[in-house]
Amino acid sequence: PLQAAGKMAGTQTTCPYCGVGCGVRAKVGNDGRIDIAGDETHASNLGRLCVKGSALGETVALDGRLLYPKIRDGEGDRKVLQPTSWDTALDKVAHGFRRIIDQHGPDSVALYVSGQLLTEDYYVANKLMKGYIGSANIDTNSRLCMSSAVAGHKRAFGADLVPVCYEDLELADLVVLVGSNTAWCHPILFQRIAKIRESRPQMKLVVIDPRRTATCELADLHLPLKAGSDVWLFNGLLSFLARAGVADDGFVAAHTNGMAAALEVAEEDCADPGAVAKICKLDPQDLLTFYQWFADSQKVVTAFSQGVNQSSSGTDKVNSIINCHLLTGRIGKPGMGPFSITGQPNAMGGREVGGLANMLAAHMELDNPQHRETVQTYWNSPRMADRPGLKAVDLFQAIEAGRVKAVWIMATNPVVSLPDADQVQRALKKCELVVISDIMEKTDTNAFAHVLLPALGWGEKDGTVTNSERRISRQRAFLPVPGAARADWQIICQVAQRMGYAGFDFTAAHQVFDEHAGLSAYRNHANGQHRMFNLDGLRGMDEARFDAMQPVQWPLATAPSGDKQGTARLFADGRFAHVDGRARFIPTPPRAPQNAIDSEYPLSLNTGRVRDQWHTMTRTGKSPRLADHVPESFIDMHPQDALLYGVREGMLARVSSRWGAMVARVQHGGGIARGTMFVPIHWNAQTASDARVGALVNPVVDPVSGEPEFKHTPVRVEEFPVA
Numbered sequence: 001p002l003q004a005a006g007k008m009a010g011t012q013t014t015c016p017y018c019g020v021g022c023g024v025r026a027k028v029g030n031d032g033r034i035d036i037a038g039d040e041t042h043a044s045n046l047g048r049l050c051v052k053g054s055a056l057g058e059t060v061a062l063d064g065r066l067l068y069p070k071i072r073d074g075e076g077d078r079k080v081l082q083p084t085s086w087d088t089a090l091d092k093v094a095h096g097f098r099r100i101i102d103q104h105g106p107d108s109v110a111l112y113v114s115g116q117l118l119t120e121d122y123y124v125a126n127k128l129m130k131g132y133i134g135s136a137n138i139d140t141n142s143r144l145c146m147s148s149a150v151a152g153h154k155r156a157f158g159a160d161l162v163p164v165c166y167e168d169l170e171l172a173d174l175v176v177l178v179g180s181n182t183a184w185c186h187p188i189l190f191q192r193i194a195k196i197r198e199s200r201p202q203m204k205l206v207v208i209d210p211r212r213t214a215t216c217e218l219a220d221l222h223l224p225l226k227a228g229s230d231v232w233l234f235n236g237l238l239s240f241l242a243r244a245g246v247a248d249d250g251f252v253a254a255h256t257n258g259m260a261a262a263l264e265v266a267e268e269d270c271a272d273p274g275a276v277a278k279i280c281k282l283d284p285q286d287l288l289t290f291y292q293w294f295a296d297s298q299k300v301v302t303a304f305s306q307g308v309n310q311s312s313s314g315t316d317k318v319n320s321i322i323n324c325h326l327l328t329g330r331i332g333k334p335g336m337g338p339f340s341i342t343g344q345p346n347a348m349g350g351r352e353v354g355g356l357a358n359m360l361a362a363h364m365e366l367d368n369p370q371h372r373e374t375v376q377t378y379w380n381s382p383r384m385a386d387r388p389g390l391k392a393v394d395l396f397q398a399i400e401a402g403r404v405k406a407v408w409i410m411a412t413n414p415v416v417s418l419p420d421a422d423q424v425q426r427a428l429k430k431c432e433l434v435v436i437s438d439i440m441e442k443t444d445t446n447a448f449a450h451v452l453l454p455a456l457g458w459g460e461k462d463g464t465v466t467n468s469e470r471r472i473s474r475q476r477a478f479l480p481v482p483g484a485a486r487a488d489w490q491i492i493c494q495v496a497q498r499m500g501y502a503g504f505d506f507t508a509a510h511q512v513f514d515e516h517a518g519l520s521a522y523r524n525h526a527n528g529q530h531r532m533f534n535l536d537g538l539r540g541m542d543e544a545r546f547d548a549m550q551p552v553q554w555p556l557a558t559a560p561s562g563d564k565q566g567t568a569r570l571f572a573d574g575r576f577a578h579v580d581g582r583a584r585f586i587p588t589p590p591r592a593p594q595n596a597i598d599s600e601y602p603l604s605l606n607t608g609r610v611r612d613q614w615h616t617m618t619r620t621g622k623s624p625r626l627a628d629h630v631p632e633s634f635i636d637m638h639p640q641d642a643l644l645y646g647v648r649e650g651m652l653a654r655v656s657s658r659w660g661a662m663v664a665r666v667q668h669g670g671g672i673a674r675g676t677m678f679v680p681i682h683w684n685a686q687t688a689s690d691a692r693v694g695a696l697v698n699p700v701v702d703p704v705s706g707e708p709e710f711k712h713t714p715v716r717v718e719e720f721p722v723a
């Protein structure tokens, strides 16, 4: 590993938690203690780390780790997971997949992967599934956090392109945070905003969120809109901006299509701010203040996250935001633009290699024959999936229905994290072959495995991740390989080779990265046009250059040299990725969340993260320091609702929906509206019984993106009798 100079010499690597993608320096001391510090040379965090990042050294101990392959062996009910050799485990996976494909066709098998994987892992998984098995049944847990942003970008820009960078948050006169508890979920971005406001007190911050979160503490204005009403709010803004005369007519005429149709839809229901305020349950004056600030501020960044994406109208919410930036021409220039902040460390890297069931590598499309041919020719693969595969929720429903008979799950815990999580249990119980690659021995999902494959974890593996601002950074190994664990890309290649497929003879991560970077250049050459996704400048790196690679933002068209920084922001020339180079306004007729509350289930459940835990706690759960912040799961609800439904603060209560139930302690956080409640996503059956909130969440998805509606499920609450 690269030994960097600086305040603390150590291996330069990248934090494995949120999509901010902070640079980390890690050093193992003589006593085995791991020192962690922020990397002051990394442009995303400039030496800062949040509490989760700082505690990384406390989460890498080997207790609970899966160290050797295991297969389920024995007779009938006595079948238990037994240690085995890699050869036996890999043969079982390869032969099992081969047999099922031969009997039932390529669509009878599936991979379900994760934004925790490195880009190299993601790349070979997609290559195996789409180019060799010949099915697009590979989806990812990133479907749960940012697929609506992907779909919105593609509709508006012609490709999944994030126009802005973190610096834009510091250059803006107005930052709007929508559906994002940035202070807790992307803490370093929030710290950057807080810091810049010290020197730029005129900069305004508006937070749009049904809950009064920690992020609101810094806000000049908090708009606690009714959950799910975002499209009304932004359609109202579009209408207001047009009437206020701040449309950039020159930009709209030269660089966009479809403004009149989008505006007509917006005006239909949302021309009157008073009516919009009523629908959104907002103070009309506050709403007007926001509209006026937006109209008056040339430099506006509208950053959004799960509160926007995780909705049955998530894609429309994204486009209703982008529409406002297109109308005012506030995109492609410093300090302005719509900004999707991704949840996971490598959600963006997965998107680059076609990690979603409806995408191909290098930002190509499965439903485009020319793109399919380009990828198949580059891979020299025997076949190519010719239609989109099953998205996450549909995938597990297809398993339960018996249409998918083998699934390989990598680095994710769907029995906890997917909506209608009890359905996921039923599906895995029924599935003929469940293969799981993980770092942990026991998770709620691993209990259903027929084959368990030990993967390398953070600090042990090598490769790249891409953060929310398109910055590719290296994750580097600084810890020894534990037990018999292997890199995910290596495990996938070894299964592919056993299935008889050529094209998987990589021996190191840099070789996979080189093929991935080469595909973007090949795409541009084959399609005869310049494309905005371009890693041409990162081709041809040998092991030493890959090891020394510094963080860089794509697109990067020329060879990397010295301190080259790639491209900070896109669309500076007003050209977008649609064939005609023009962006699209998308009409966004507003609609309410799909399942309405009723007398049986009268409360609306919202789910999300807490500051110091990550996903299903398999790593952060190891740190007592992190557990101190929020020691157990909770049901945050309004005191009046608690009174109404017969529960009290501190009491255990049972929350149930039409899909499942869970138990946690009631609390009144103070920031929750009447008729709603909030439960964190992290706790599970390994940490506490019946604590999986996913079991309650309705499996409703956005029709365009397939992203589930995690922010609204009708539920009821009642006292949980303690024996």
Ligand code: SF4
Residues within 6 Å of the ligand: 015, 016, 017, 018, 019, 020, 021, 022, 045, 048, 049, 050, 051, 052, 053, 054, 186, 187, 188, 189
């Ligand atoms: Fe890690 Fe995100 Fe914290 Fe940065 S902000 S240290 S990437 S968890």
